[in-house]
Amino acid sequence: MHEMALTQSVVEIALEEARKAGAQRVTRISLDIGRLSAVVPEAMRFCFDAITAGTAAEGAALDIAELDGAGWCLDCGKTVPLEERFGPCPDCAGFKVQMTAGDEMKIRELEVI
Amino acid sequence: MCAVCGCGETAVRPAPGSPQERTLRVERDILGKNDAQARVNRRDFAERGVFALNLVSSPGSGKTTLLVKTIELLKGRRPVAVIEGDQQTSNDAERIRAAGAPAVQINTGKGCHLDADMVAHAFDSLEPPQGAVLFIENVGNLVCPAAFDLGEGKRVVVLSVTEGEDKPLKYPDMFASADLMLVNKADLLPYVDFDVSVCVANALRVNPRLRAMTVSARSGEGLEGFVDWIEAGGE
Numbered sequence: 174m175h176e177m178a179l180t181q182s183v184v185e186i187a188l189e190e191a192r193k194a195g196a197q198r199v200t201r202i203s204l205d206i207g208r209l210s211a212v213v214p215e216a217m218r219f220c221f222d223a224i225t226a227g228t229a230a231e232g233a234a235l236d237i238a239e240l241d242g243a244g245w246c247l248d249c250g251k252t253v254p255l256e257e258r259f260g261p262c263p264d265c266a267g268f269k270v271q272m273t274a275g276d277e278m279k280i281r282e283l284e285v286i
Numbered sequence: 287m288c289a290v291c292g293c294g295e296t297a298v299r300p301a302p303g304s305p306q307e308r309t310l311r312v313e314r315d316i317l318g319k320n321d322a323q324a325r326v327n328r329r330d331f332a333e334r335g336v337f338a339l340n341l342v343s344s345p346g347s348g349k350t351t352l353l354v355k356t357i358e359l360l361k362g363r364r365p366v367a368v369i370e371g372d373q374q375t376s377n378d379a380e381r382i383r384a385a386g387a388p389a390v391q392i393n394t395g396k397g398c399h400l401d402a403d404m405v406a407h408a409f410d411s412l413e414p415p416q417g418a419v420l421f422i423e424n425v426g427n428l429v430c431p432a433a434f435d436l437g438e439g440k441r442v443v444v445l446s447v448t449e450g451e452d453k454p455l456k457y458p459d460m461f462a463s464a465d466l467m468l469v470n471k472a473d474l475l476p477y478v479d480f481d482v483s484v485c486v487a488n489a490l491r492v493n494p495r496l497r498a499m500t501v502s503a504r505s506g507e508g509l510e511g512f513v514d515w516i517e518a519g520g521e
Contacts (some may be wrong), residue, residue, distance in 0.1 A: 175430035
């Protein structure tokens with residue numbers, strides 16, 4: 174649900190950056206979205222067309238790179254892959270894991286003309 | 287663009303590498319705009335000595351009743367103002383006004399959360415007095431409001447004992463972002479299978495620094511502790 178608001182924010186930022194660069198149109202928006210972030214990429218794709226309609230980003234492609242989660246396990250003393258935001262360490266099954274990657278929600282780059 | 291998956295295969299645009307197409311490195315946070323407005327709100331609250339609390343929970347946890355009772359307890363101690371967020375109706379704002387506090391209702395329509403911009407506008411129209419406590423009652427939803435900083439001083443998550451003990455594990459983002467958890471409807475504990483200590487342990491698993499208090503907005507149990515916490519600035 175909140176993907177609608179997040180996608181609006183993505184498009185606003187893209188249009189602002191394109192304007193600053195003196196571009197006419199945005200043809201591609203590339204995002205980095207962590208698998209442990211508060212975003213469902215499918216929901217973003219679903220509303221992207223509706224939000225870009227009538228703007229300089231109409232018809233643009235939306236590329237979403239999904240980044241894996243990782244955390245630092247205090248007990249194992251190493252970085253481990255993380256499937257859930259507050260999930261256990263896959264090695265020791267303990268919960269003393271601090272997320273170090275996977276919560277990204279970023280606009281990486283734009284293609285403009 | 288492909289209407290099914292948004293892959294952009296059918297979009298009409300120049301071939302990649304065509305002379306006029308260029309790539310802009312952006313590297314900007316998607317929530318950057320909201321976060322920037324939240325910083326402005328935080329500064330505006332501080333300038334007026336306002337202590338803002340963002341109240342989040344699932345629908346029906348008893349947030350509005352809790353607010354009405356808390357407003358009564360704060361009467362004569364601190365001025366209070368309330369921003370009410372709901373998809374529709376001004377019922378909650380009317381309940382708050384009847385309790386004697388100024389309130390502004392925000393209807394989010396299709397929106398599932400409040401954002402920093404909505405709060406900024408509501409704050410402007412409320413104009414709370416110097417030193418007020420500002421309660422921001424977010425839309426009842428344990429998912430979306432977690433991601434949106436409103437500029438609040440502290441975030442309070444309300445969980446009622448008629449919900450599950452495992453709510454903090456099912457909706458970890460919200461409990462991880464909160465400063466205080468109020469376990470509400472404690473008067474119903476004899477009638478439900480809800481173990482407060484298990485619930486608190488679950489919440490601490492996702493947020494070791496979370497404070498927890500057991501309250502009943504209906505009977506008033508535990509509310510003095512909440513009011514003391516507010517008067518101490520959430521310490």
